Amino acid sequence: MFKDKVILAFETSCDETAIAIMKDSELLVNKISSQVDIHEKFGGVVPEVASRAHSEMIRNLFHLSLNEAQLELSDIDIVASTDGPGLVGSLVVGYNFAKSVAWSLDKPFLPVDHMVGHLSAPLIEHPQLDPPFLSLLVSGGHTQIVLVEEWGKYELLGTTVDDAAGEAFDKLSRYCGFGFPGGPAIQKISDGGDESKISLPRPKTSGKYDYSFSGLKTAAIYYLQDLKQEDGVSRKDFAASYQEAIVDSLMGAFSKAVKETNIPTISGGGGVMANKRLREKLAIFAKKNDKNIYIPSPALSTDNAAMICSAAQMNLTTKDLNINDVRLSSIIN
């Protein structure tokens, strides 16, 4: 544990260049230079575009972060960085930059798994989060139910057999021209819509707690192909129904896992965890079943470097952890 240290962390596994600084468990800086504008015109993250943007941004962001924290380089005790999983061309930028900073300053370098970052993100706002707990990690790159037996000991109970939940949002949003990223776009359009207007499937899998989203996506696309204006379906009704189908699916396997494992605490993370409807349903479920619930605020649910600080502070590095299950199942490309 490095509770009284100044930790500088980097996260560049996908399309956000992120840097955070934590001092005495307090988050001083949490900077995210999003590339959403760049990728929006392509309707998705283009790996080569993402890598280039990371290189262009990282050093400026580094100096800005130190300035904002009003720290000197010599104040830094530990440097951490995501070392995977993610887009390789993006990871190498943050990882090499971070490691070079650590080397130059003669400070320890801690490589952190991106998924472990998400698992430890809730600690920033909810330091009382204590294993065992079940976490629902949902984003454009991963959809997992992870049992945290103790810090450093994880079991992957369920994962998606095809698309990630965030991909299901992105693909439909692209199809409908709603915008990128799909999750926030669909959430916005669904505001005030009737989520029961259109009946869409809640796909089941053979795996006990596994997910599948490609059937839902296909069903929705078939539905839209046949849709006629006189059917009277509005954008917001469709968006609300589709969102509801994803959220229901996510809640299905997760609530089953929570009940069957009888774990007292639930948590979550990833970009899709910023979804309002999912957060509402999780909160209701926790209350009904008398579970503790510690979900990071939306800004700490989506990819960020504060979560890498949080994992580094707990010394949850990839060096000595058995986290193969978590890593291998979540490689983005």
Add this chain to the structure above:
Amino acid sequence: MYKLSISTSGSYISACLHEEKLTGSLIFKSNQGSTNLLLNEINELLVKTNVEKKDLGAIYLDTGPGYYTGLRIGYSVAQGVGGSLGIPIVPVNGLDSLAFAAHTSHRKICAIIDIKRSEFAFCTYKPVPGGVVRESEPEILNIESLKEKFADDNEKKLLVGNWDLLDENALPNDSNTKLADPKIVSAETIHSVGERIFQNNKFPNFNEIAINYMREPDVSLSQTSLEKKVEFND
């Protein structure tokens, strides 16, 4: 004050240190997933030569053209070290470094660097006293256009760089052409050019240093091809 030169644009990862003259040099074959190789190599170089980080005064960086991931590793390490030690980074074009290494020749110099997908970065130079000057701007050529380029040119010339990666039938087979060293961009070829730029004080600020990709990024997703007209009633 020591100068650290690094090159990661091709199949080798190299680093060297110079004070007045060469202090030490390391070169390793790059392999897939060799993310840690460059920084480990720099560390080993400093340990072996007994040079301390605080004695580094500048970094001469190979900014390509070449392999993208390698270039980004070199760039990230240079920016990380440069930013933390507070020392300048001098960007050096790999083609320029190859030509400069052959500047004592009296022939025209053609520098070639592999940039994968059967394409090569290419530039021609004229030797002048003490150095070389570009005759053209660097361009990307595939094997066919390289062949044409050579066929149209009967000047006496020297080929440097990755010519050994070209098929034999792509290489000009005439008495005007000499195949020469260096065959690869290395930290040492980068140093020679970097040192001149550094001494002339004509290098950019860190945030103006760009990697010479020479190609626009591949974009496999296209909004227009995926977006369908959906008949909502609003």
